[in-house]
Amino acid sequence: MKRRIVSRDKLAFNLISYTVITLVALICLLPFLMILSGSLTDEAYLAQHGYSLFPMQFSLDAYRIALRNPGTILNAYGVTICLTLAGTVLGLFLSSMTAYVLQRKDFAWRNYFAYYIFFTTLFSGGLVPWYILMINLGMKNNYLSMLVPGLFNVFNIIILRTFMSGIPSAITESAKIDGAGDFAIFVKLMLPLSGPALVTIGLFIALAYWNEWYNAMLFISKSEMYPLQFYLYNLINSMQAKNTLMMGSGTQMEQLPEETIKLAMTVIVMGPIFLLYPFLQKYFVKGITIGSVKG
Secondary structure: OHHHHHHHHHHHHHHHHHHHHHHHHHHHHHHHHHHHHHHOEOHHHHHHHOOOOOOOOEOOHHHHHHOOOHHHHHHHHHHHHHHHHHHHHHHHHHHHHHHHHHHOOOOOOHHHHHHHHHHOOOOOOOHHHHHHHHHHOOOOOOOHHHHHHHOOOHHHHHHHHHHHHOOOHHHHHHHHHOOOOHHHHHHHHHHHHOHHHHHHHHHHHHHHHHOOOHHHHHHOOOHHHOOHHHHHHHHHHHHHHHHHHHHHHOOOOOOOOHHHHHHHHHHHHHHHHHHHHHHHHHHHHHHHHHHHHOO
């Protein structure tokens, strides 16, 4: 009898839990469905009736305009993909190496270096000195201007250092007894053991590079070097300028769909990340929880 009561309680708990989780998941999915529906809706109908879960007046005008130059947008996609891959790999390697050094208790100067790194989160030199420095380093119309600034992030280093400090020191000490050097210990032991944290930080870095547009706005003037986000930003601005010019001149022409094309561009930009995230979610949750409670 007791076993049957326990099983019923567990069944009721599971039923309530899955129901609540399903409702929360649907609520979280709702904005994405509305964005997709809005991107497939006629501009005039959207302005008159607002958003809906399903496109009531189907139209592909926004996607036709966004993809009217497939070669240009594919080039922007290529720049963003290469930038994301290179930035994620280099950023993970440099951040994890810094975190490994800062968590080593036998490094006498680790507190001073940690203070020097963390101090940059409170104060910075400002935009103008940084811009002058980047220009003097030859970063104008250079892919490095979009790659280098994002390689180091203090928040990522903090998470990785906290995670690595939870790895037993006996592992590294036994490796030293066997004759392994510091770099070998870092590559062959610390990186594999820090897998969940690396995946979490890698997702952070990849999202930052995927959404990169600010540095491109400052340092990139050649259209063939535009990343995806900055290309779409310029496309929206040009459409708004054309509509404003037509309205000011009194030209009788159909206005370009501003709102629906914004939604269509959102779908185009977030597609790869939206499809990739479910496969990394378990590592993301594990890395955040472990890195936040230890140390």
